[in-house]
Structures are given as structure tokens and as C-alpha cells.
Amino acid sequence: MKKIIGALLILVFSNLFGEYKYPFKNPYMATILGSSTLMTDGVSEAVPTKVYKVKLPNSKEPPENLWYNGKFEFSLVHQKEKAPLIFLLAGTGSDYHATRMVLFQRIFYDAGFHVISITSPMHSNFIVNASTNKMPGMIIEDGKDIYKVMKETYNIVKDDIEVSDFYVVGYSLGGTSSAVVSYLDEKEKAFNFKRVFMVNPAVDIYSSAVKLDKELNRYTDNDPKKIGVLIDNVISKVSSTLKGGYTEITEETIYKLFENDVLSNEDMSQLIGLAFRLISIDLNYVTDLLNNMGVYVTEPVGKFTNMFPYFEKIDFADFEDYMNRLAYPYYKKKFGGNITLDQLLTTTTLKQIEDYLKTTDKIVAVTNRDELILNENDFKFLENTFKDRLIIYPYGGHCGNMFYIENVDVMLKFLKEGVFKYEN
Known part of the structure; x- marks a missing residue:
């Protein structure tokens, strides 16, 4: 029955959006071969990047054997002129200069964005330097820590760049966190994010x-x-x-x-x-x-x-x-x-902010029907919550197609124009 439903969904996707030509139909192969592979032509090989290693307020000295985490690390990719700034949030356990982060940085730089890249709250550098509880996994608490980091990192670089608007993009756990920091920003409005793009988010990280x-x-x-x-x-x-x-x-x-x-x-x-x-x-x-x-x-x-x-x-x-x-x-x-x-x-799930996610039009999400980290209840939540602000591609595994040219086009069209649709 599941195979029949999957086939019907792929047929519906093809009829609505045209044939999806992503090459890896096996979700495992897509995850391994595609998730760190740039399948978009013409992207710059290198972009102007500055790495920062800083002491954050209230951070303590790490234990001796974690000496290499003595400072918080992040990077800035910057335009020469005034431009929108994307806060890029890493996937589970990844840092600011992981291969996937660098590929996103190159894509966004060519599209005319500044980019501040932030390490996952489940990476040791973040836990040591930026985590309040030193016990990540509770997404609102983690989101508060990420939001603080956003404010600190922007404060450090703001004299070197001119910013027109603020955006958030995250993949995997970073996609989940993107929704949370947007929710937090609705009250504090330190950035008043213009648009938020979630790539293959977890609904319930546990x-x-x-x-x-x-x-x-x-x-x-x-x-x-x-x-x-x-x-x-x-x-x-x-x-x-x-x-x-x-x-x-x-x-x-x-x-x-x-x-x-x-x-x-x-x-x-x-x-x-x-x-x-x-x-x-x-x-x-x-x-x-x-x-x-x-x-x-x-x-x-x-x-x-x-x-x-x-x-x-x-x-x-x-x-x-x-x-x-x-x-x-x-x-x-x-x-x-x-x-x-x-x-x-219950603190590990996006259901905590379901009402907000249903009513905001600044957040969109993309995922795959063969996503490895979601179950049927997760898909139902995404579909019921985001409705026409959700695209489910038929193939791609976990993050396997996020650098595929058709996916990149959808992402950039939303970030630059606010238009969210798939056109083949």
C-alpha cells in the first residue's frame, strides 16, 4: 500500500510540476552521494570568507582536554555593497565550515547575499561556548542560544557590512532551528526576518x-x-x-x-x-x-x-x-x-510552535517523500501546518538533493522574490 501511495504522489508531483529529474532515486544513495555534491553549474569556486574565533559573553574556559574549543568559531561571507544577510544554520553536529555549509555559502554569495554561518548546537564548539544548559536537544532552549549567537555574531561584523534585510536558512536540524529562531524573533524583533527557508527539517528531533x-x-x-x-x-x-x-x-x-x-x-x-x-x-x-x-x-x-x-x-x-x-x-x-x-x-518537537508556523507566511519548507528522518505523522504535520508553503520532492533522501539545480532555483526564487513554487 505504501508503495502505491508513493507512486501516486510521484505521479501527482509530475503532473503538477513537471518531471523531476534528480538522478538518485535510492534514498540511501541520494543521502551519501548527493548531500555534499554541488549539482548546479556556474557557482563560484571560492568566495570572500572571514573566519572569527571569539569569546562570547558569559562563556567559561573549557576543560583541559577540550582546549581546542576555547573560543566560539563562525564565518562571514560578505558582499562589497549593501546586501541582505542570511544566517545559515548547520545540520546536526556539523560546524560552520562543513562542506555543505561551504556549498551554501558559495551559492548565496553568487546570489548577492552576505552569509553568517553558525555551527550546530549539537557540535562541541557550540556546546562549550554558546549553550546555556550544556545539554542540547530541547529545541526552544537551543533556539534561544542560537538567537543569542546570531545577535553576538552580527554585532561583531556589523561595522564591516551593510545589510538591507535579514534571512534564515537551515538544513536538517538547522532547518528545525530556523523555524524556532523566527518564532523567537517575532517577539524580540532584533532582526525582523524577512524570509525563512527550511531544508529537510526534522519535526521531532528525538x-x-x-x-x-x-x-x-x-x-x-x-x-x-x-x-x-x-x-x-x-x-x-x-x-x-x-x-x-x-x-x-x-x-x-x-x-x-x-x-x-x-x-x-x-x-x-x-x-x-x-x-x-x-x-x-x-x-x-x-x-x-x-x-x-x-x-x-x-x-x-x-x-x-x-x-x-x-x-x-x-x-x-x-x-x-x-x-x-x-x-x-x-x-x-x-x-x-x-x-x-x-x-x-515534547520539548524536542516543532509541535510546540505549531500555531505560529500555521499563521506566518515568511517561512517555507522543502523535504523529500523518501526522507529518512521523517515518519508518516511527521509528513502529516508538515502538510497540515505549511500547506502551500511546503514542497515535497519525490526523491532525494536526507538532504541529498538540496544542491541539485532545480532545488536551488526554488530556494533562490523564494529568498530573492518571495515566490515559492516548483517549475520544471
Whole structure:
């Protein structure tokens, strides 16, 4: 039945908008091959970019072994003349200069925008320097932190650029956060955002995280030994590919390493799940350390402390572990025990601002019918909430088609003209 419904939806899309020619019909292949690939001709190879490393107000010195996160990092891509400014929000666990962020920066620069790029609230640099609770995942609280960062970063660069209007664009978790900061700005009006573009947003970040964890667990049974073998394969590939130097093993690193391999759906599913699991492992460790929770880190950690025992103790912890072992105990204590886990999980969803999202015409969203992080209830929420401010493309997986020329054209037409429609 689901296949029939999917086929009908694709047929309706084709009839309404014309044939959609995105090349990857497999959602796993689209996610791995497309999500970091520019499929738009004529985009500048390099754009004027300035990187900032700053001490934010009220930020504290990080623990010794997180010394490299001593300052908050962000970037500015700037026009020479007066122009609109886009705040670009990174996907889950990604930083301001991830490959996907850089591709967006190049596209937006050529389209005539300034761009301030902001790291994900689930990245260690953001958690250490900009997170109020040091325990991300509650989207309104995270949104407040991002909004503060927006104000601070703009204040730092405002004397160097002339801005006509303010916009927000985010993908994945950044797409979710885009809606939240727009909601917050309606009251404070520090920017009075003109338009907001959400790319492949999560509706409920907890349920989306569980779906991604299942991509790994489906084939490994969440067995640490099997996951360990998979990670060893990735590390081995990194070692054989790099010619000296250091690289951070991220989602994009993993996808890049295996993009030329012949992979089965099982292989691709595991890689996508593993990429997210590495984010969860880091999240478990960093939040435990910063909040002195004692779940994994039970002894003082120095700059040169052997970290293997701590990572071994984390034992490939996933996002559910994070919520159950760290976030819930933290917030339960903060609220004096007057909160259940189910109540906490309601803070991870866009449904908190449903009324606002239904009534504002400045926010639009795009996603894909084969999106890996959404379930049927999520699609219903998006359709009922955004109505004609939502485009669901038939293919693309998770963020796999966001740099495809037809998607880019839709995005830029909305940002520049306020017109939101797909034309083939």
C-alpha cells in the first residue's frame, strides 16, 4: 500500500510540476552521494570568507582536554555593497565550515547575499561556548542560544557590512532551528526576518534520531563488537586515503570516503547510521563532562589524559542513551523532579510552535517523500501546518538533493522574490 501511495504522489508531483529529474532515486544513495555534491553549474569556486574565533559573553574556559574549543568559531561571507544577510544554520553536529555549509555559502554569495554561518548546537564548539544548559536537544532552549549567537555574531561584523534585510536558512536540524529562531524573533524583533527557508527539517528531533539509530541497529543489532568492526573499517579507509595530517571523522568524511565504492542498501544504511552514531557518542561524552554528571567521566580529565577508557565506557552510546542517561536526569533535577521523560520529549518537537508556523507566511519548507528522518505523522504535520508553503520532492533522501539545480532555483526564487513554487 505504501508503495502505491508513493507512486501516486510521484505521479501527482509530475503532473503538477513537471518531471523531476534528480538522478538518485535510492534514498540511501541520494543521502551519501548527493548531500555534499554541488549539482548546479556556474557557482563560484571560492568566495570572500572571514573566519572569527571569539569569546562570547558569559562563556567559561573549557576543560583541559577540550582546549581546542576555547573560543566560539563562525564565518562571514560578505558582499562589497549593501546586501541582505542570511544566517545559515548547520545540520546536526556539523560546524560552520562543513562542506555543505561551504556549498551554501558559495551559492548565496553568487546570489548577492552576505552569509553568517553558525555551527550546530549539537557540535562541541557550540556546546562549550554558546549553550546555556550544556545539554542540547530541547529545541526552544537551543533556539534561544542560537538567537543569542546570531545577535553576538552580527554585532561583531556589523561595522564591516551593510545589510538591507535579514534571512534564515537551515538544513536538517538547522532547518528545525530556523523555524524556532523566527518564532523567537517575532517577539524580540532584533532582526525582523524577512524570509525563512527550511531544508529537510526534522519535526521531532528525538524520533528522527531514533530512526537514524535504527539504520545502524538494523544490521548490527546494536552489538558493540559489530559497530566496532564498522568503525575500524572507516578508520582504516581514512588511514589509507590520507597522506599525512589530521582529519575529523564526520558525517561528510564518511560519505566522501565511500562515495566511489559499490555499496548495497545494507552497507549504505549502516554508514548513514554510523555517521549519526558518532555524533551521539560525542554528545554523550561532552555533555557528561561539562555538566559533571559522572555517567562516563568519573575522574578528572587533563589535557593529555588517555581518553580510550572513557570512550570504551560510552560503548557506542546512541541518542536514546543521551536522553535517558543525561538529558532527562539533568532536566529532572533542574525542575525539581516535576517532569517525566515523556514531558521532556515534547520539548524536542516543532509541535510546540505549531500555531505560529500555521499563521506566518515568511517561512517555507522543502523535504523529500523518501526522507529518512521523517515518519508518516511527521509528513502529516508538515502538510497540515505549511500547506502551500511546503514542497515535497519525490526523491532525494536526507538532504541529498538540496544542491541539485532545480532545488536551488526554488530556494533562490523564494529568498530573492518571495515566490515559492516548483517549475520544471
